[in-house]
Amino acid sequence: MKVTINIDCTPEEARQFMGLPDVQPLQQAMMKQMEERMIVEIDRFSPENLLKTWFSGMPQNTDWMRNVMGGMFSPGSSDEKKK
Structure with a gap:
């Protein structure tokens, strides 16, 4: 035998029926x-602000970033120089 029960209720009504606390005020x-x-x-x-904080913490970071950017945009890549 198979029995199907459909209950039409709101979530608030289901919480109350199950005895669960209403946490909505806490959540809000x-x-x-x-x-x-x-x-x-x-x-x-x-x-x-992130860049300012990062560069002000370690002054050498400015030089490192300049070298990285210079290497990326230089006419030849380091792989071509090795050949």
């Missing part, structure tokens, strides 16, 4: 806090 508070923290910190992760 956490999302609001995360949004506020993201807005405060968003400028810290802009490309300009």
Whole structure:
């Protein structure tokens, strides 16, 4: 014998029926806090600030980046020079 039961209820009604807590207020508070923290910190992760932080921490990084870029855009690649 096969029995099928269809229950039409909202997620809130199902939570109440199962005895699960309503975490929606907590979830909304956490999302609001995360949004506020993201807005405060968003400028810290802009490309300009990341480059400034990276280059100011180690002055030799500027020379290294110049060498890398110079090597990429030079007329001959290092493989051709070895031949």
